[in-house]
Amino acid sequence: MGRAFVYVILGGGVAAGYAALEFVRRNGDSRDKLCIISDEQARSLLLLCLLSFNSCSVAPYERPALSKGFLLPQGAPRLPEFHTCVGANDELLTKEWYSKHGIVLVLGTRVTSADVRRKTISYKTLIVATGARALKLEEFGVSGSDVRNVCYLRNLGDADKLVDVMGSCPGGKAVVVGGGYIGMECAAALVTNKINVTMVFPGKHCMNRIFTPKIAEFYERYYTSKGVIFVKEASVTSMEVSAGKVTAVMLGDGRRLTADMVVVGVGARANTGLFEGQLVMEKGGIKVNGQMQASDASVYAVGDVAAFPVKLFGGDVRRLEHVDCARRTARHAVAAILDATGSVGDIDYLPFFYSRLFSLSWQLYGDNAGEAVHFGDLAPGDGATPKFGAYWVREGRIAGAFIEGGSRQENESIAATVRHGAAVPDVPELRRRGLAFATQA
Numbered sequence: 001m002g003r004a005f006v007y008v009i010l011g012g013g014v015a016a017g018y019a020a021l022e023f024v025r026r027n028g029d030s031r032d033k034l035c036i037i038s039d040e041q042a043r044s045l046l047l048l049c050l051l052s053f054n055s056c057s058v059a060p061y062e063r064p065a066l067s068k069g070f071l072l073p074q075g076a077p078r079l080p081e082f083h084t085c086v087g088a089n090d091e092l093l094t095k096e097w098y099s100k101h102g103i104v105l106v107l108g109t110r111v112t113s114a115d116v117r118r119k120t121i122s123y124k125t126l127i128v129a130t131g132a133r134a135l136k137l138e139e140f141g142v143s144g145s146d147v148r149n150v151c152y153l154r155n156l157g158d159a160d161k162l163v164d165v166m167g168s169c170p171g172g173k174a175v176v177v178g179g180g181y182i183g184m185e186c187a188a189a190l191v192t193n194k195i196n197v198t199m200v201f202p203g204k205h206c207m208n209r210i211f212t213p214k215i216a217e218f219y220e221r222y223y224t225s226k227g228v229i230f231v232k233e234a235s236v237t238s239m240e241v242s243a244g245k246v247t248a249v250m251l252g253d254g255r256r257l258t259a260d261m262v263v264v265g266v267g268a269r270a271n272t273g274l275f276e277g278q279l280v281m282e283k284g285g286i287k288v289n290g291q292m293q294a295s296d297a298s299v300y301a302v303g304d305v306a307a308f309p310v311k312l313f314g315g316d317v318r319r320l321e322h323v324d325c326a327r328r329t330a331r332h333a334v335a336a337i338l339d340a341t342g343s344v345g346d347i348d349y350l351p352f353f354y355s356r357l358f359s360l361s362w363q364l365y366g367d368n369a370g371e372a373v374h375f376g377d378l379a380p381g382d383g384a385t386p387k388f389g390a391y392w393v394r395e396g397r398i399a400g401a402f403i404e405g406g407s408r409q410e411n412e413s414i415a416a417t418v419r420h421g422a423a424v425p426d427v428p429e430l431r432r433r434g435l436a437f438a439t440q441a
């Protein structure tokens with residue numbers, strides 16, 4: 001390959017975009033110092049030591065747009081509108097921006113091997129930002145992922161396919177497999193596109209990693225009012241395919257759901273494969289310290305792939321597959337890498353999750369662990385704007401909080417309450433005060 005860089009970012013998603021902006025902010029012109037390698041919309045398979053500098057593919061973009069605005073029937077945003085870093089109301093980094101700042105983008109290029117000791121591509125520091133990949137149905141023993149009307153949603157190519165498939169069956173039936181983030185957001189998008197949705201998942205309720213049963217009940221009732229059918233505690237065992245398309249989905253209990261299309265969101269796995277056996281792993285990701293530095297000091301990991309200590313949770317190591325985490329860990333790693341004076345401390349991250357579903361919008365801060373104390377009206381009447389939430393109390397303190405329909409100020413108050421780990425001497429009193437506990441603290 002014959003080129004040497006001071007910094008190489010492996011992966012060209014959310015974290016890579018935010019890291020690039022941070023480099024430029026802190027370092028000025030990055031001419032020949034920084035290179036980003038990404039296989040997004042890959043067109044070639046090359047080794048890390050045999051890179052081709054083509055520019056045929058996409059620069060980093062805000063992945064959350066794919067399951068929201070991108071799927072709208074009208075006025076859907078398209079690139080370059082949602083390149084990073086517009087999601088944080090910051091600069092729009094187009095390919096021209098990278099070129100203006102001397103950052104080399106190696107796009108459409110998959111790295112198939114990496115040797116962090118021998119460094120076959122010359123770098124001083126490697127930032128691993130390889131994100132995660134969608135789990136395939138095949139991993140649960142069901143075949144059919146490659147069929148024309150079976151959709152996943154991880155990258156732009158997947159989103160383009162989903163839009164095409166939705167367009168091919170107006171008024172048709174979709175089976176959504178999975179009741180997590182992808183399942184919930186895609187189901188909302190499908191309904192908005194006038195497609196009839198049945199959701200199938202093994203849990204007792206949707207979003208079971210995050211929602212309490214009461215919170216889930218609200219969203220399920222809301223979705224049901226939009227025509228969504230829930231098939232819970234069920235799993236897909238096979239799919240019937242005819243003329244290259246899935247026509248029905250078979251469930252473990254023998255039920256058969258006819259389908260014009262299938263959307264699958266059954267979880268994600270961090271892309272750690274290149275570094276297995278080379279770097280210490282934890283929680284399914286690359287273990288890093290508070291500076292985002294891996295067990296080999298020349299390697300940093302950020303975003304979905306990084307398992308890092310969360311100070312707020314007493315240094316407990318977490319891997320968080322969320323965009324705010326990708327943005328902040330990327331910026332922190334760059335700050336730590338460029339820190340000449342040793343003034344950058346360990347990351348002090350407040351975990352933050354959010355989703356937007358139809359006209360609903362929820363946020364969760366911190367940890368959903370401990371006793372859940374709900375507040376607000378979880379069963380608002382027709383036409384009422386919902387506003388409710390929950391605190392999680394652990395060892396007499398607020399460990400986490402959830403809010404649906406919060407104003408900006410309420411969301412900020414909730415975040416601050418979690419950040420400070422507000423003391424809860426009296427749980428019934430917290431229940432009585434509800435949202436005011438945070439907003440009138």
Ligand code: FDA
Nearest residue numbers: 011012013014015039063064111131303304321322323326
């Ligand atoms: P990301 O996946 O963004 O980027 C990884 C990059 O590495 C990709 O470009 C990939 O192609 C590349 N790569 C991987 N292996 C490679 C290799 N061997 N060679 C070259 N390149 C390689 N979160 C949230 O908080 N709120 C939200 O609303 C949403 N919405 C949302 C919607 C959808 C559809 C998805 C899929 C995800 C979300 N998320 C989200 C999650 C959020 O998008 C996710 O946490 C970030 O994208 C993680 O950023 P990373 O940069 O770590 O990975």
Ligand code: NAD
Nearest residue numbers: 140178179180181182183201202265266267268321354355
């Ligand atoms: P997820 O972990 O949120 O949900 C997976 C769902 O699949 C769960 O409901 C689980 O019960 C179900 N499931 C597991 N095995 C199954 C099976 N065999 N059959 C049917 N259902 C099964 O994962 P996801 O929704 O696929 O999301 C993938 C990634 O995208 C995650 O990293 C997520 O954080 C990210 N994402 C985040 C957001 C957001 O933060 N708003 C939005 C979209 C995607």
